[in-house]
Amino acid sequence: MERVMKLASQRAVVIFSKSSCCICHTIKTLFSDFGVSPTVYELDEDPRGRELEKALLRLGCNPSVPAVFIGGKLVGGAKEVMTRQLDGSLKELLKRAGALWL
Incomplete structure (x- = not known):
């Protein structure tokens, strides 16, 4: 778990994925x-x-995938990311993390 948290905190947005996962592809x-x-x-x-x-x-x-971290914090999987996208809070999270400047 320590390695996951270390990797997740190194960039503004980190996604743990599988290359064969269509839902992962959609989130990316x-x-x-x-x-x-x-x-x-x-x-x-x-x-x-x-x-x-x-x-x-x-x-x-x-x-387990996709697992999305923004600003070093676990946002969740596809359901949580899409919920935030639909309610408009995903953009705000990305801005606060320094991943988006709009």
Whole structure:
């Protein structure tokens, strides 16, 4: 869990993903459409991906991916991100984290 939190705090937006996950792709595209360049960790391509996935599950991410961190804090998975997008609070989170300047 310590490694996940360390990785998540190194950039304004961090997404833990799997390259074969269509929902992960959708979330990465959403951030890209905002002009945000998140750091993405593809768990299926990381030798320690299983360990990271277990840590994400312990943090409450179920399913484990996508797991989105903004400003070093866990926002959640696709449902939480899309809820924030629909209610308008996602942009504000991105601005506060320094990932978006609009």
